[in-house]
Amino acid sequence: MSSFKPYLSAIEAPNLAEVQALPGLTLLEFGTEWCGHCRAAQPLMAQALASPTPWQHLKIEDGPGRALGRHYRVKLWPTLVLLRDGQEVGRLVRPTSEQDIQTAMSKA
Template structure:
């Protein structure tokens, strides 16, 4: 697996996310969001060091159940999960090292 560059328009059910084994990074945002666009190179750098992580990129917005179930308020929000349990999150990350550090906590 590697970094996903496309936001999913159809979100998975929360039960599906909670049942995922191993390490997963869920990115909530939107393709037009300037904060999300600014974070993409940082994510790419961090994923270079963690190519085996699952990355689910979800287009969030009003009436989107998955984002509401995670109480997402700002974009991008990265949720780092291990075996279906949230370990940490970053809101509007501004460094690849912060992202990589959070990835290290769930990767291996």
């Protein structure tokens, strides 16, 4: 699944109840299109998710007043929240290498 898809807007993004009901492994990526750190992380995300993976990848646009980002206490972008059956099992803030992302995914 390509990481170059756009971030889901507040209208498109799932709400907390929908996220908590997701089965299996989910990687929530909080950020924005204009964030330099988020743009720099996109090739790393694409590499980490290039081979077949059980991870569902959701890119969520974050900002002030966005309930989902506030629930997960997102402070810096990008923040990756790793979920197993809707429950947080890992987190990575501002990844700087594909290996960081893969390591976090393997530990979840």
